[in-house]
Amino acid sequence: MPKRDRPTMIDVAADAGVSLKTVSRVINGVATVDAVLVEKVTASIEKLGFRRNVMAANLRSGASDTIGLVTADLANSFYTSLAAAVSAVAVRQGYQVIMASTDEDPAAERALALDLCQRRVSGLILVPSGHDQGYLQHEIRMGTPVVFLDRPAVGATGDAVLIDNRGGAERAVRELVAEGHRRIALLFDSLAIFTMSERLEGVKAALTDAGHEIDPRLLATDLHTPELARSALEALLAAPDPPTAVFCANNRATIGAVEALVAAGSQIPVAGFDDFEASRLLPFRVRLVDYDTPRLGIAAAERLFARIGGDTTDPGVIVQPTHLVDRGGPVR
Amino acid sequence: MPKRDRPTMIDVAADAGVSLKTVSRVINGVATVDAVLVEKVTASIEKLGFRRNVMAANLRSGASDTIGLVTADLANSFYTSLAAAVSAVAVRQGYQVIMASTDEDPAAERALALDLCQRRVSGLILVPSGHDQGYLQHEIRMGTPVVFLDRPAVGATGDAVLIDNRGGAERAVRELVAEGHRRIALLFDSLAIFTMSERLEGVKAALTDAGHEIDPRLLATDLHTPELARSALEALLAAPDPPTAVFCANNRATIGAVEALVAAGSQIPVAGFDDFEASRLLPFRVRLVDYDTPRLGIAAAERLFARIGGDTTDPGVIVQPTHLVDRGGPVR
DNA sequence: CTGAAAGCGCTAACAG
């Protein structure tokens, strides 16, 4: 390894013929330094190729200029939109973001979140994967602010930024019901996921209002991939007394459902949660529950930086609205 | 702020009635510690809620157990797939990833990369946005290994992991040419981007081989979004002597092109670089140049960890293959 | 097998 020793501030001070502290002042842009010395120090820094060791600086000052972001799945565009938004806010504040992905594994969530705390991040944004964030309570008390994103925490006190899952699903299904549909296929991922159970509640509310009920035979769950959603809907379509409409609880379910319908030559109405790239290319009209993902990430980041900045108001929940959009069908 | 002082190893040592060093040994899992002392220390750690300060540990040992990842655009699924893959490899090695996005801004690239070096990341994976990475040469000499991803570096020495842009584009266009097409619309993003100019070279090679040439009037560039690609193709279709086929240099161009063709009721053949989510839902057959994005990220991460591990072989370029796939059309 | 002492590279107090 060509790991020549990196020069330190001591080396710079020696080279410039000034004290360590003067070098520190120049590097930190303290105004009250003689211009001549600034010049000398700057020259030495350049000459030696000095680079301030941020880790050492942080050790002394306690801060760290990084925040942690733990999401459920970095390969999912929803979370990466959040990540991009959080990152943009952070960079603007002079912070960097350490990102980690749990792949929906509660044990990984715990390990990663605690690891980030050990790295003394200034704050943490977490999309809970498990159902117990009690392990964070201690860190929060110790002064690491935590904002929960997309799903609320259990057993830990912190701000939460969520979307209106229930209301969005309810409005979408209400439309299907208004058009006379009663037998609506429901394609869901695991109901253990907060957003899924909330959306199911919304569906239930819309049906109940119309005097209907959820038919458990039309409810498919644990559909992690478009492929699973597609097979699930194909099975429902092939069964006796098939559904006359479909509600998909996330974008992967919607993609799988559309594939199934195209393959079956069926055109029953589809509504789904989440918009997605290329949704406008869908071969027929699809109603989607949309929301502003970047805004969600921005809200979480702003909340976190408010806490880092010393905001000690009681933690609260921010719920972002959703709205129905029409996608697919004849391209405009 | 409820920032009670976090307990340090000194506090733990005092509580357990042992020396600082013994606590350190226990925490680092040194085997040669008396079981009774281990027990005592563990109990005190638990009781005080001690959390090792990784920053301080790293300061002394020089390492940092983090790697940096700088991509061009965290909102683009290509880069986030890379990020997910890199992150997975890193976590497996006990490292965390600090991610940053340049939004294709060379100045941001430089600032972010140098910032990460100041944080003493153990290594850096960088998707170059600018055309000069000379600023990194010094860091590399100082012992921070750098792997360039998706695009090669200029002015800096490091490993690079790329895909076969030229070959992929060439094969796709060769197919169109073989079917008798000569007037092929070319929808590109900025040719200043390495991958774009490489893909254009591939197109040129395929045409030249057949005795044709690129018609500059059929070449549209700087198409950053699907909307721009759509308008560009619409303009070409409306012009006299319109193209009889389309080659799209990335997935956003492909999406825009398909929109334009559907709107125009045209069915001229489309080939494009990059597969994308929902590509199978396209309303007609589209040939896409596909490649294994996660593998690309994995390759870069593995190269980086090899360097971190002390590999001092000469830096090299790894080129990953591409292949043509058929998407869209009748859903199978 | 354990502990005391000496730093890692920098910043925060104080003096001059």
Added chain:
DNA sequence: CTGTTAGCGCTTTCAG
């Protein structure tokens, strides 16, 4: 306006 003196919390010598 500048320099000296202590540390930040931990790991690393090197003796016991």
